[in-house]
Amino acid sequence: MAVAASAALTAGLTACGSSDTSGPSSDAGAPQSGGTLRYGLSGAPTCADPAQSGSNQTIYVARQVVDSLTDQDPETGALTPWLAESWDVSSDASSFTFHLRDGVTFSDGTPFTADSVKKNFDAILGTLTAAKAALAASYLAGYTGSTVVDPQTVQVNFAAPNAQFLQATSTVQLGFLSDADVAKSAEQRCAGDLSGTGPFVYESYVQDKSATLAKRAGYAWGSDVFAHDGEAYLDKIEFTIVPESGVRSGSLASGQLDAVSDALPQDAPQIEGSGGRILTTSNPGVPFGFQPNVTRGVLADPAVRAAIVPAINRQELVDTVLGPDFKPATSTLASRTPDYTALSDVTYDPDAAKKILDDAGWVPGPDGIRAKNGTPLSFSVTFSSVFAGNQAILELVQQQLRQVGIDLRLDLVSTAEQTARQGTKDYDSTYYNSTRADGDILRTAFGLDGRNLNARGPIPELDEVLAAQLRTTDPQQRGELIERAQQLILDNGLWLPTVELSQAIGAASAVQDLKFEASARLQFFDAWLSE
Template identity: 30%
Template sequence: MARSIGRRELLQAAAAAALLTGCTPSPGPTPSPTAGNSDAPKATFTFATPAPPIGLDPAVIDELESWRIARQVLESLVTTDPETGAPAPALATSWTQSSDQLSYTFTLRQNVTFHDGTPFNAAAVKANFDRWFNFSPAFRAANPPLPFTAVFKAHADAPTLSVFKGCDVVNDHQVKITLTQPLTGFLQALTTAGFAISSPAALAAGTADVIDQTSAGTKISRYAQHPVGTGPFRFRDWTADRVTLESSPTYWGNRGQIATLIFVAFDQPQARLQALVDGRIDGYDAVTLDNIETLVRKGLQVVRRDPFSVMYLGMNQSVPILQNEKVRLAIAMSINKDSVIRPYFLEDTKPASQFIPPKLSGFNQAGGFPSYDPEKAKRLLAEAGYKGEELKFYYPLNTTRLYLPSPEKVFGELSAQLTRLGLNLKPVPIAWSDGYLEKVTTAGDHAFHLLGRYGTFADPDDFLAPLFGAKGGEFGFFDAQLFSKIDRARGLPDGSDRTQAYQNINAQLGSTAPAVPIAFPISAVAVSNSVVNYPTSPVLNETFNRVTLRTS
């Protein structure tokens, strides 16, 4: 009788196979403006995602699948080094910081054009920063959370509250960005798709600030349906289930081997797996535990990413009973995280006792959130005076998120545990494509919800400021002291004081429990044997011009 292969053994085998194929890239020299353009790409590559994008204007739509595609079309001033994760040249070839840490001067790459033929220059960079800074209050209210707001706190209508002061043209190939106070993670933040540079002409033609279209239950602009940037791929079309891009013949860098890049959405993990096994796709993201054995037995490659996300149970203090700290702490103590993780997450996913992943400064080895203690949790809930009020628990359907591989199953386990605590839950399932993300991150009647934060740049501020740095509709709480601590920590220079500040913030979050961190998930990509190298990135900075394919 054949021996059954254990889950850990399977994933280790898959990881070893991926390592042997060289799926972690080494940084190379910065390409010259004409590098890689002599040999035109020829291949067609189809990649399956767990959900379609919501919109392709990354300055407005901060969502994993939207950013994945936007990164192929649009580029930022700065990117991430594939080995170290440190800021590296992209549309800016170099930069200098002033001695007072309040201004940065960027030297821009020359002889670069947008896909619509208009020039990339200092004026284009300024136009993008001016657009983000001048987003109106009505626009911001309709599109929370905006990447610019998360990093710079405020906009042109509240300049004294904003960390951003202005972007000025020095000359045609230099811009100077000025801040009102030091921001340690500034360069890291610029590596994200949220600060990618769009063609000003295309923004105007697509009325980018007029939200009059609908996608996945979310209002977007016409520009968000047809982005124009400087990236290795240019936009071709977007139909109901797929987005098609094509290699940009004018790209300044290495065009790679892929001429046509297709992103197709399969909302069920088994459908993605079968499509890869059948040869209908060349790779897919969001490998689930149920996929692993088939992938390994078929000899297909599984490429793991380092954990750089946190999955959590959200609690909304707009619901009166959840304003009671004892209730929230009781909920935190009632959750057996191992029972949630072991059956549904990839091997080596760890329980989370805080919101900062282990590899970032500020991670607190002591955690902060209370440990599993169901009996104490019941006593706390009784002390809080909970009378059986109905509490709505929102969870997504028909999707797999990199931080939440099996939403319905995770909901089932968590809801069972919370019911044993004594809560009266009303399940509220919502299809991801019906605007789940918008419904749980804006004001509403959701008492609980499932969501996660996938890190977009390597700084603890990227996790804490968007979630807990200001009052928002997702958690519905106001804590001026906490907001002030997060604001102070983000401006401290790297070092022991900053690390201690974030550890203290973690401890405060644990003692008040505005939400409950559940897991630091491992995510993985599966690719066919035609792929020699798939360059994974913990922050998902994965551009397909860097994918290497077999040539024979």
């Protein structure tokens, strides 16, 4: 299967709305090199290592330092060359052969070769382990090793068909580090001072505090998705952490920052009043929602999980907290994900929610909260402020659930603590989203061989559907399986969706061509600063 044909393994992305394109202002002129872009992150970059990166704020930094074998066109979803000039896929999608570009080097001066691919992939399932690099490990499900055919050719092998792998090679988690960095421990890799092949290099990195990237001199192997060849335009990117939304927008309006994350609706007037604009795109993948621990507390009752879905007024969440650039979730996949299907069950109907609870024996008490056999209908949700709107969204959900007799308790923790508690499954429910432009994200989140934060046991039909989409190379058949998986996940109460995440980036008028890649993360390679 040649490079053009192999793109059929990934479906096209649906179009998404945007309040502003990321292109240049009409009077900005031709792109010019130089300058430092000062960027305000809403949360800390938690790890310099791309394989261990998870949050958008972390990926915004790591994506600029590493390249991937392929890239994914954000408009069409087609896979295009990057570090691999072409590739061949076996008929059963269990073996992938990549033909690499010549002349690519890491920023420490060492060459990028087929052996680099092998060592990086081996480390993800060895040195790092799935606990440290959960997403990267899920992309390598069934990995049996890589064969170095020659210095510029590598064959990546799996024990069984792995149809999602080709799209996974476009992700930041499967980006590449030098041999010296691959040999480091997981903790050392998180601390920074890493060498990638990307258009920027780490000039400084203080874990959980700040990062400064500098242009990589001599970079000449950009993705086919990039708008220009050669080096990046910007000399530097300075990332600082500014958790408060109002402070971020104020710093942008006053000229202290050039661009900021998570520009919420209340920030727009100040940003636009100073001549700036809001750049938006919606995230593919799993939308924000509750993942219940089905072995613990009242959420072990399927009726409770079923009642929560119609009890949530998703449109009110968007209208009240987020604004028109966001969408209510309508499935267990976000609408921009290939093979997304809207589910009629994801609708607001509080009367239906009350009937489900009535039929299951949950009786309203004098305070309005239901109970059954002396147990109040109460559970907690563990969440972090990795997205600036999370707390306000959950406070409103808390009010909505109370109207049908459910007591929701909010448990705000640090991102690190949420990750740790997800690892031990120490929660009633956990609230998050997960971004990827491929429906296999459902296997990663809900499969028994994935994260399985539901702590569930076997569900034969769902388990078979998730496994079948992994071994199915026909795009139509795979799409049908992914559509079925979305319904089964909802039917079994494994995901209780709320809203779709959108990236809303505030940018000053001088910032040109700051772009989103296919997974809605920022790509700074084409960005430049006008006078």
